[in-house]
Amino acid sequence: xxxxxxxxxxxxxxxxxxxxxxxxxxxxxxxxxxxxxxxxxxxxxxxxxxxxxxxxxxxxxxxxxxxxxxxxxxxxxxxxxxxxxxxxxxxxxxxxxxxxxxxxxxxxxxxxxxxxxxxxxxxxxxxxxxxxxxxxxxxxxxxxxxxxxxxxxxxxxxxxxxxxxxxxxxxxxxxxxxxxxxxxxxxxxxxxxxxxxxxxxxxxxxxxxxxxxxxxxxxxxxxxxxxxxxxxxxxxxxxxxxxxxxxxxxxxxxxxxxxxxxxxxxxxxxxxxxxxxxxxxxxxxxxxxxxxxxxxxxxxxxxxxxxxxxxxxxxxxxxxxxxxxxxxxxxxxxxxxxx
Numbered sequence: 001x002x003x004x005x006x007x008x009x010x011x012x013x014x015x016x017x018x019x020x021x022x023x024x025x026x027x028x029x030x031x032x033x034x035x036x037x038x039x040x041x042x043x044x045x046x047x048x049x050x051x052x053x054x055x056x057x058x059x060x061x062x063x064x065x066x067x068x069x070x071x072x073x074x075x076x077x078x079x080x081x082x083x084x085x086x087x088x089x090x091x092x093x094x095x096x097x098x099x100x101x102x103x104x105x106x107x108x109x110x111x112x113x114x115x116x117x118x119x120x121x122x123x124x125x126x127x128x129x130x131x132x133x134x135x136x137x138x139x140x141x142x143x144x145x146x147x148x149x150x151x152x153x154x155x156x157x158x159x160x161x162x163x164x165x166x167x168x169x170x171x172x173x174x175x176x177x178x179x180x181x182x183x184x185x186x187x188x189x190x191x192x193x194x195x196x197x198x199x200x201x202x203x204x205x206x207x208x209x210x211x212x213x214x215x216x217x218x219x220x221x222x223x224x225x226x227x228x229x230x231x232x233x234x235x236x237x238x239x240x241x242x243x244x245x246x247x248x249x250x251x252x253x254x255x256x257x258x259x260x261x262x263x264x265x266x267x268x269x270x271x272x273x274x275x276x277x278x279x280x281x282x283x284x285x286x287x288x289x290x291x292x293x294x295x296x297x298x299x300x301x302x303x304x305x306x307x308x309x310x311x312x313x314x315x316x317x318x319x320x321x322x323x324x325x326x327x328x329x330x331x332x333x334x335x336x337x338x339x
Contacts, residue, residue, distance in 0.1 A: 007083065015084050018062030019091055023047065024055050026105055028078070031065060032092050033109060034204045035077040035195075044108040064088050068209065068217075077207060080180055117196035137265070138310040139301045144258065145173055147299055151316050152177070152256060157224035161248055163213050163241070164231030168194030171206045178225070181206035184216060213241045220247040229258045233276045239287040246291035251321035255293060257284070261300060261311035284315050293317040 007015070019025055026045060030036060038056065042049050056076055059065040063084045065076050079085040095102060138144075148170075158179050162170045165183030167190065174181070183206060185191050194208050211217045213231065226245050232238035245255055262278040269277070285295050296316045303309030 007087075011084075014062055015064070015087060018058055018064055019088060021055070022101075023051075024059055025091075025095070026102065027052075027055055027059065028064065028088060029092055029095055029102055030105060030109060031076060031078045032089070032204070033106075034199060035075045035207055036109075036112075037073050037075055039073075040109075040112050041076075043112055044105055113196070113199050116192060117200065119192060137303075138260070138312050139304055144301060144312055144314075145169075147301055148256065148258060148314055149173065151297060151299055151314055152225065152254075159223045159225075161218070161223040161226045161245075163216075163226065163228045163245055165194050165208065166190050166229075168197045168206070168208065170227050170229055171198060172201055172203065174225075174227075175201070175203055175206075179205065182218070182223075183208045184211040184213065184218075186210070186212060214244055216244055216248065218248060221250055223248045224250055224253050226253065226255045227258070228255070230260075232257065232259050232279065233274045236275050238276060238279070239290070242287045243291045246288075246293055246319065249293075249319045251319055254296070254316060254318045255288070257315045257317075259313060261313045263310050265310070278310070279313070281313075281315075284313075288315070288317045292319060292321070294320050 019028060023045065027041060030041065030044060036044075038049055038052055041052050041056075045052065056065060056067070060067055060076075063082060064079055066079050068075050068077075078088070097103065097106065152174070154177070156177055156179070160171070160174055160178035160181045162168075162181070162183045165171060165185045168183050171181045171183050171194070181203075183191075183194055185194065185208070188210060191208050191210060198206055198208070209217060213228075213235070214237070226248050228241065228245055232241060235241055242255075242257075249255060260278040262280050264277065266277065268274040281298055288295060294317060296318050298316075299314045301312040301314070303311060
């Protein structure tokens with residue numbers, strides 16, 4: 001198996017040296033369950049922060065873990081791609097979870113996550129009343145999610161990006177579709193809620209990141225599916241967010257947007273800080289076209305009562321770069337055939 005992956009002798013030795021130490025092996029096993037901070041790992045292993053940081057540095061230099069910053073916090077996760085990541089996951093899978101040290105680590109990990117979930121739930125409870133009032137104005141979330149799943153379809157994707165992830169609900173909803181998921185939100189409190197929800201659901205293949213939707217901390221052109229769910233109406237310049245979302249797409253990738261159709265409930269500006277009172281099909285199509293995307297399908301979900309309520313619209317668009325490349329190749333191919 002090692003030969004098939006093409007490891008050189010030196011590369012293989014470096015990977016094995018990096019992982020063949022008790023503390024570093026414990027770190028790898030813990031990170032296989034999801035992203036953790038140095039503080040989390042220090043609390044779980046009962047070792048000093050400098051010592052944990054040194055071990056993480058060695059694992060990062062060997063290409064086994066990666067680090068990302070979230071404000072003042074440094075988060076770590078297993079490296080997701082590359083031959084080294086495949087090998088280290090194989091090593092982790094061979095570790096016995098009946099081992100008393102690892103059993104104790106997992107128990108402490110559960111305690112750390114429980115405390116995090118408790119803090120997140122406290123924040124969520126403080127703000128739930130306002131969200132519940134807003135939900136009463138439109139079709140049920142279950143029906144929105146059902147329509148969203150039908151529109152996106154069941155075709156698996158390698159990478160999924162959820163912008164303004166909030167509680168991380170879409171990372172849960174599409175969990176069966178993607179190999180790697182990323183959620184971005186500008187609120188540290190909401191990121192705590194999202195992390196707690198993903199941990200509770202046992203989803204370790206999704207990462208939560210702090211970020212600005214107008215200036216994402218990510219490399220462009222890396223995602224097959226990007227979503228913006230009930231976010232644009234909070235923004236003064238939603239078209240800029242759409243441009244940034246389009247920048248994230250691979251050629252042929254898709255962007256799905258969920259938001260409100262135009263409405264006249266002006267109270268939402270003051271009570272819920274909405275900057276925009278919905279979006280028309282024509283306006284959204286213009287913004288998407290300006291970002292190099294074309295509409296694939298639009299679904300309007302009408303309110304369930306006759307009272308003043310909101311229509312939820314789902315726009316599905318795709319990046320046209322593959323199609324444009326194919327169109328450009330046709331004359332060349334035809335010319336070559338006639339020569």
